[in-house]
Amino acid sequence: MTKRVSIVGAGLAGSEAAWQLANRGVAVDLYEMRPATNTPAHRTENFAELVCSNSFRSSEPVSAVGLLKEELRKLGSLILDVADATAVPAGKALAVDRELFAQEVTDRLCTHPNVFIHREEVLSATALTKNGPVILATGPLTSPALAEELRTLTHSDSLYFYDSLAPLILTESIDMDKVFRAGRYDVSETEVGDYINCPMDQEQYDAFVAAVVASEKIEPKDFEKAIYFEGCMPIEVMAERGPLTLRFGPMKGKGLTDPRTGRWPYAVVQLRQDNRMGTVYNMVGFQTRMKWGEQAKILRTIPGLENAEILRYGAMHRNMYVNSPTVLNEDHSLKVLPDIHLAGQMTGVEGYLESAASGFFVGTTVAAKLAGKAAQRPPLTTALGAMLNHVLHGNAKQFEPQNVNWGLFLPLTEDVPKSQRKEAMLERARTEFQRFNQKT
Numbered sequence: 278m279t280k281r282v283s284i285v286g287a288g289l290a291g292s293e294a295a296w297q298l299a300n301r302g303v304a305v306d307l308y309e310m311r312p313a314t315n316t317p318a319h320r321t322e323n324f325a326e327l328v329c330s331n332s333f334r335s336s337e338p339v340s341a342v343g344l345l346k347e348e349l350r351k352l353g354s355l356i357l358d359v360a361d362a363t364a365v366p367a368g369k370a371l372a373v374d375r376e377l378f379a380q381e382v383t384d385r386l387c388t389h390p391n392v393f394i395h396r397e398e399v400l401s402a403t404a405l406t407k408n409g410p411v412i413l414a415t416g417p418l419t420s421p422a423l424a425e426e427l428r429t430l431t432h433s434d435s436l437y438f439y440d441s442l443a444p445l446i447l448t449e450s451i452d453m454d455k456v457f458r459a460g461r462y463d464v465s466e467t468e469v470g471d472y473i474n475c476p477m478d479q480e481q482y483d484a485f486v487a488a489v490v491a492s493e494k495i496e497p498k499d500f501e502k503a504i505y506f507e508g509c510m511p512i513e514v515m516a517e518r519g520p521l522t523l524r525f526g527p528m529k530g531k532g533l534t535d536p537r538t539g540r541w542p543y544a545v546v547q548l549r550q551d552n553r554m555g556t557v558y559n560m561v562g563f564q565t566r567m568k569w570g571e572q573a574k575i576l577r578t579i580p581g582l583e584n585a586e587i588l589r590y591g592a593m594h595r596n597m598y599v600n601s602p603t604v605l606n607e608d609h610s611l612k613v614l615p616d617i618h619l620a621g622q623m624t625g626v627e628g629y630l631e632s633a634a635s636g637f638f639v640g641t642t643v644a645a646k647l648a649g650k651a652a653q654r655p656p657l658t659t660a661l662g663a664m665l666n667h668v669l670h671g672n673a674k675q676f677e678p679q680n681v682n683w684g685l686f687l688p689l690t691e692d693v694p695k696s697q698r699k700e701a702m703l704e705r706a707r708t709e710f711q712r713f714n715q716k717t
């Protein structure tokens with residue numbers, strides 16, 4: 278009997294998954310609802326449409342996203358191959374001619390003998406399981422009927438409709454001499470607190486608030502305006518409400534005794550551990566729509582963060598995703614209904630490339646399952662492995678989408694000077710990726 282898989286959504290993840298399955302001899306029914314039904318962001322009927330920027334970000338391997346590109350190229354990714362073929366000059370980044378890119382992905386899939394295109398909106402993924410395994414890759418703007426089905430399947434508290442993201446900081450880039458550890462009121466003299474606190478005096482706080490108010494922000498799109506009512510308030514909206522609003526909100530210093538002064542600071546910025554490895558901290562309550570350049574400048578005025586490496590900037594936008602560590606099995610199938618697999622942004626990755634990488638993993642994993650083989654996951658020391666580890670084993674209590682970044686990688690075991698750590702991680706990643714790739 279022919280092996281058959283249904284894929285819903287021909288975006289970055291669905292297109293990649295379809296290509297990998299089809300190339301492994303599996304018949305793919307690829308469902309795409311455009312152009313009959315559109316999302317609020319897509320403009321064309323092409324597959325793998327880039328809804329905003331035309332950039333896949335840095336190509337330098339010493340950036341985690343550059344390394345992910347290197348790995349995907351070696352694995353035979355469709356998205357990377359077409360991106361390389363349609364690239365436009367963009368310095369150290371990989372940017373593409375968006376029309377040519379999406380057209381080429383569409384053409385390759387439409388002419389593949391194992392891919393069968395269905396231009397229709399899928400209202401129920403469960404109904405499709407009668408034909409075989411299903412991969413849902415409908416992205417951050419999944420159509421309402423399907424989102425509702427997923428909400429029912431995963432329970433409402435495991436499905437989110439908005440991102441409300443605070444910036445993430447690489448722990449080793451925090452100046453520990455300027456900050457102190459404490460948890461509000463609850464730390465005995467012998468314990469160290471769970472939070473890293475960046476203390477501010479009144480002058481520093483006033484300057485910070487003024488800079489936030491004056492900063493340039495990203496205007497929400499019409500379909501995103503409800504976020505402020507649904508989610509938490511961005512720091513700039515609080516700052517605009519009055520000079521003391523942040524001080525009585527997320528920047529409250531009350532109850533946080535600075536061991537160096539024995540007093541509570543005028544204001545603080547609190548950082549909370551973000552992953553089990555302790556390599557990443559998030560800025561508590563600091564969701565923001567300030568432009569990235571403004572965040573880079575203003576956040577580095579906070580004591581202790583002068584040289585902070587910002588792994589992810591704050592953001593607030595419409596984004597439907599599930600709490601993957603709670604609802605997904607290791608092969609990205611739903612725990613409640615293992616015939617349905619999730620791929621792409623909806624699993625808690627962020628970005629075009631990461632979504633394609635997720636599609637690659639799920640496509641090849643489902644193909645392996647159909648062939649009766651065990652699926653292989655790359656080691657945590659590689660970019661793909663680190664990204665997938667975030668999806669499946671990220672912090673379930675506060676699960677948020679992330680771009681691939683060095684903070685997600687397994688820390689080095691040997692003692693390497695700070696200035697050489699990324700090079701050492703890169704070398705380790707390449708060695709272990711090669712070993713993995715030879716095995717699979």
Ligand SMILES: Cc1cc2nc3c(=O)[nH]c(=O)nc-3n(C[C@H](O)[C@H](O)[C@H](O)COP(=O)(O)OP(=O)(O)OC[C@H]3O[C@@H](n4cnc5c(N)ncnc54)[C@H](O)[C@@H]3O)c2cc1C
Pocket residue numbers: 285286287288289290291308309310311315316318319325326328329330331332397398399400414415416417418419420423595620621622623627628629630632633
């Ligand atoms: C407004 C906006 C701007 C963004 N800007 C950027 C950016 O600049 N850079 C970046 O890296 N990332 C950006 N992202 C994130 C981006 O969406 C993802 O990186 C990427 O497109 C997600 O890939 P995906 O395959 O998971 O989903 P998508 O690429 O969105 O693909 C999902 C596909 O599923 C289809 N679909 C949905 N529901 C159904 C249904 N019921 N039946 C059939 N088909 C369906 C959709 O039409 C779509 O083609 C942005 C996201 C949004 C919402």
